[in-house]
Amino acid sequence: MLEVRDLSARAGSFFLERVSFALDRGQTLAIVGPTGAGKTLLLETLLGLRPRLAGTIRVEERRVEGLPVEQRRLAYLPQDLALFPHLSVEENIFYGPRVSQRRPPPEMEEILEVLGLRDLLHRKVDGLSGGERQRVALARALAAGARVLLLDEPLSALHEALRRELWLLLREMQQRYGLTYLLVTHDLEEAFFLGHRVGVLMGGRLLREGPAEEIWRDPRHPEVARFLGVRNLFCGVLQRKDQRLFVEVPGLGSLTIWGRKGPHEGEIMIGIRPEEIIFLREERLKKEQENLFRVRVKDLFSVRESWWVVLEAERGARLEARLPDFALHKLGLFPGCKALIILPAEKLLLLRPL
Numbered sequence: 001m002l003e004v005r006d007l008s009a010r011a012g013s014f015f016l017e018r019v020s021f022a023l024d025r026g027q028t029l030a031i032v033g034p035t036g037a038g039k040t041l042l043l044e045t046l047l048g049l050r051p052r053l054a055g056t057i058r059v060e061e062r063r064v065e066g067l068p069v070e071q072r073r074l075a076y077l078p079q080d081l082a083l084f085p086h087l088s089v090e091e092n093i094f095y096g097p098r099v100s101q102r103r104p105p106p107e108m109e110e111i112l113e114v115l116g117l118r119d120l121l122h123r124k125v126d127g128l129s130g131g132e133r134q135r136v137a138l139a140r141a142l143a144a145g146a147r148v149l150l151l152d153e154p155l156s157a158l159h160e161a162l163r164r165e166l167w168l169l170l171r172e173m174q175q176r177y178g179l180t181y182l183l184v185t186h187d188l189e190e191a192f193f194l195g196h197r198v199g200v201l202m203g204g205r206l207l208r209e210g211p212a213e214e215i216w217r218d219p220r221h222p223e224v225a226r227f228l229g230v231r232n233l234f235c236g237v238l239q240r241k242d243q244r245l246f247v248e249v250p251g252l253g254s255l256t257i258w259g260r261k262g263p264h265e266g267e268i269m270i271g272i273r274p275e276e277i278i279f280l281r282e283e284r285l286k287k288e289q290e291n292l293f294r295v296r297v298k299d300l301f302s303v304r305e306s307w308w309v310v311l312e313a314e315r316g317a318r319l320e321a322r323l324p325d326f327a328l329h330k331l332g333l334f335p336g337c338k339a340l341i342i343l344p345a346e347k348l349l350l351l352r353p354l
């Protein structure tokens, strides 16, 4: 449905380098990345608004990289939505079909109904709320006949409750009409909620792209892991002893790893998400507990219903854990207290620098 191979482009001295992905009909690829990573440049190059240096773009099996923007069958929802403020909702939605003298798709009546726009058709866009504008922009994209939508942070200006409502609406529209979304977002929750696939773009390179669950479970590179919330990253040396794998981490100690095939011995990075660190009470301590460490609680921060716990290992390494409210109270943690933690072997991420 949307297939991009080795796409390269340039904006000033910034390069988008050999971006490749393939997205099936009815699926969403969510592209995340820090500010200035090239996300907007990627969308604008796909649309033909920026010159392409190399690479191919297929939309619905058709090569489109040589075609002008209006023939690419891609709809674009830019960050500012680009609606005409002085036109009515109806005039905005049907602007494309009117100027191109093409009939809007037959299901347009139903689309207006599903998007709750029927009663707004004669209103000026100027007076609409943020959520209503989003729905108008979506209807306009669909009225133009496109079924592949490029969404550039479409919901970033909206407050949280409304954003979540629109996530559900975007999903419903996708399932009903077989829409394909390429979504650019800063928001990891949005990316993993909407994305069947997730891509991590950094410095103009798509460092990782694949099924959302796989990217979460195996970020592969420390840069990607850090961006995806793996706050504990350590350098270490991987060793093999009697079929078992260990990573010796300075400042922490020896970590057992299992269930992994084929990592090479030698220098490696290892990571664990704050929410995967387990706290253990002294009385529950078993003799042969793997990856157990004695730590001191340095600091505690409450963020909504959870706590960020800053820890220092006996040998000096610093870690961050996250605990729900009730767990922190049950454990009775306070700044300065000692604690026992486990870094579960199956939750450790093995990472290789690029």
Ligand SMILES: Nc1ncnc2c1ncn2[C@@H]1O[C@H](COP(=O)(O)OP(=O)(O)OP(=O)(O)O)[C@@H](O)[C@H]1O
Binding pocket: 011, 012, 013, 014, 033, 034, 035, 036, 037, 038, 039, 040, 041, 042
């Ligand atoms: N016309 C231009 N001339 C020179 N540099 C440009 C131009 N347009 C974009 N850039 C640069 O290209 C890089 C990528 O920009 P882009 O807008 O694609 O980033 P982004 O990932 O969308 O960022 P954000 O999340 O902040 O929107 C940035 O370093 C930007 O400064």
